[in-house]
Amino acid sequence: MPRKRKVSNLMGLAVLSTLAAGPAHRYEIAARMRSWGKEHDMGVKWGSLYTVVDNLAKHGYVEVAGSERDGARPERTIYRITESGQAEMNDWTRELLSSPEPEQRRFMAGLSILMVLPPDEVADLLAQRITRLDNTIERTRAELATFEGTLSHLFLVEQDYELAMLEAEAAWARTLHTSLLDGTFPDLQAWRDWHQGIVPPEQITASTEGGTDRSQQRPD
Known part of the structure; x- marks a missing residue:
């Protein structure tokens, strides 16, 4: 710790x-x-x-x-x-x-409440994020390339790590984006119905370790 x-x-x-x-x-x-x-x-x-x-x-x-x-x-x-x-x-x-340490990440916070937005809007927002990630990845690769042969990799490890994390996030975001577009995202229709004012046939719940249910509720 x-x-x-x-x-x-x-x-x-x-x-x-x-x-x-x-x-x-x-x-x-x-x-x-x-x-x-x-x-x-x-x-x-x-x-x-x-x-x-x-x-x-x-x-x-x-x-x-x-x-x-x-x-x-x-x-x-x-x-x-x-x-x-x-x-x-x-x-x-x-x-x-x-020592790995949990970090407060804005993206994770957004993902935790993405249901408050309609699926189609979430897909559009993810597409924007992916474009920005791709641009950042391209810039980071270019920066690393400028140092090749002139600076020891010992001083570039943090940029190498950043590039790997950006690429991993972009790949994950693409998978989520694709699942929203092709309909393979679980409970996608219930999510759409929720935003159309239709009560879903079942409430999706997740039990915490202490046994408390976190039930989805339709946003105001």
Whole structure:
């Protein structure tokens, strides 16, 4: 089970991994993260950078290594990762790689209540999603191709994973879309009748582990 961390924002891990490459001030930290694509990999919110760095310093994961001034610009504080910060970074990375953790996914949330929309509309929406997924897959493949022969695959594993997940989702969405079009989706007619104001001959129920039924009800 993932343990509670003093700094739980993934941006904290991004900062630690950036400083592991060498001391830097906040501007350099941001520049490194951008060049390494961390805003994409870890959902970085740049407005939180100062707060995250301060929190890391508060808990002893980073420390001030000095300062510098560039011309008339304000003095910049330079940070470096500490021994405890290195240990936290390593432990956090081990956890992320070894422990699957349920994620809140917007698509899954939509699927859980897709019955509130008519089947034909759901099919149209899935078609739009598939088109967008295909476009993203094409862009991701193109990005990976630009790095072939110039960058070690060690630094591209996360994009390779993203591509595999996108392809898997697109394949699954196509299967669902096809079943709605060819009529093979289970209880499709009952679903249509529901939206036409006809009471289905049977209510589809699912029993929870505790024995409670989750009965479908016609939407208002």
